[in-house]
Amino acid sequence: MTEQDKNPAQETPPEDDGTMSLTAHLEELRSRIIKSLLGIVVGSCIAWFFLDEITNWLVQPVGKLYYMKPGEAFFTYLKIDITAGFLIALPVIFYHAWRFFLPALTRSERTVLGVIVPASVVLFFVGMAFSFFLILPTALKFFMGFGEESENLQVMFSFGNYFDFVIMFVLPFGFVFELPLIIIVLGKLGILTSKWLGKYRRYVFFFSFVIGALVTSPDVFTQVAVAIPVILLYEIGYLVVKYILRR
Numbered sequence: 001m002t003e004q005d006k007n008p009a010q011e012t013p014p015e016d017d018g019t020m021s022l023t024a025h026l027e028e029l030r031s032r033i034i035k036s037l038l039g040i041v042v043g044s045c046i047a048w049f050f051l052d053e054i055t056n057w058l059v060q061p062v063g064k065l066y067y068m069k070p071g072e073a074f075f076t077y078l079k080i081d082i083t084a085g086f087l088i089a090l091p092v093i094f095y096h097a098w099r100f101f102l103p104a105l106t107r108s109e110r111t112v113l114g115v116i117v118p119a120s121v122v123l124f125f126v127g128m129a130f131s132f133f134l135i136l137p138t139a140l141k142f143f144m145g146f147g148e149e150s151e152n153l154q155v156m157f158s159f160g161n162y163f164d165f166v167i168m169f170v171l172p173f174g175f176v177f178e179l180p181l182i183i184i185v186l187g188k189l190g191i192l193t194s195k196w197l198g199k200y201r202r203y204v205f206f207f208s209f210v211i212g213a214l215v216t217s218p219d220v221f222t223q224v225a226v227a228i229p230v231i232l233l234y235e236i237g238y239l240v241v242k243y244i245l246r247r
Contacts, residue, residue: 032096039092044085054084067159076160094120127177131170183237187247194242204234
C-alpha cells in the first residue's frame with residue numbers, strides 16, 4: 001500500500017466539476033472573501049506610507065480644501081487609505097472573484113484566468129482614469145458654476161465631502177469598464193446569448209446617453225464622450241459572444 005492509501009484524509013480534493021454542494025460553495029466564498037479582505041489590509045498598510053502624496057494628487061482639481069468637523073480630516077484620511085488599499089489589492093480581489101464565478105469551466109479553460117485577471121485590473125484603472133481626468137473636471141466646473149453666479153456664495157470644499165464626491169464619480173466607471181469581460185464570461189457560461197444582447201442593445205445605447213447627460217455638464221461633446229465608451233464596451237462583448245463564442 002502507498003502512503004496515500006494508508007492516509008486517505010491526506011488526498012488532494014478534486015477540483016470543482018460543477019457538482020459541489022451549496023455548503024462547499026459557501027465555504028469557498030467565505031475563504032475567498034477573507035483572502036480578499038486580507039489583501040485590502042496589506043494594501044492599506046502600503047498606502048499609509050504614501051498618504052500625503054495620494055491626497056495631494058486627489059485634490060489637484062480644486063486646490064486647497066477645508067475640514068469643518070474635528071474628526072473629519074482623520075476619518076477622510078482613513079477612507080482614502082482604505083480606498084487606496086482596495087485599489088492596490090485589485091489583482092488579488094479580481095483573481096478570487098473570477099476564480100469563484102468560473103467553476104463551470106474545464107481545467108484547460110481555466111487558463112483564461114491568466115488573461116481575465118490582468119484585463120480586469122487594466123480595464124478598471126482605465127475606467128477610473130477616464131472618469132478622473134474627463135468626467136470629474138467637467139462635473140466640478142458645472143456644479144461650481146451655480147455658486148459663482150451668486151454674490152453671496154463662495155466655493156469652499158469640505159475635505160470629506162470632496163472625497164466622497166470624487167469616489168462617487170470615479171469608482172463606478174471602473175466597474176462599468178468591466179462590462180465586456182462580464183458579458184464574455186456570462187456568454188461562455190451560456191447565461192447570455194448574442195440574440196439577447198442584440199435585442200437589448202438599443203436600450204444600452206439610450207441609457208448610455210442618459211448617464212452621460214446626468215453626470216456631465218450640459219455640453220454635447222462631453223456627453224457623447226461618456227456614452228461612446230460604454231457603447232463600445234457593450235459592442236465588444238456582443239461581438240465576442242456572437243462571432244468567437246458563437247452563442
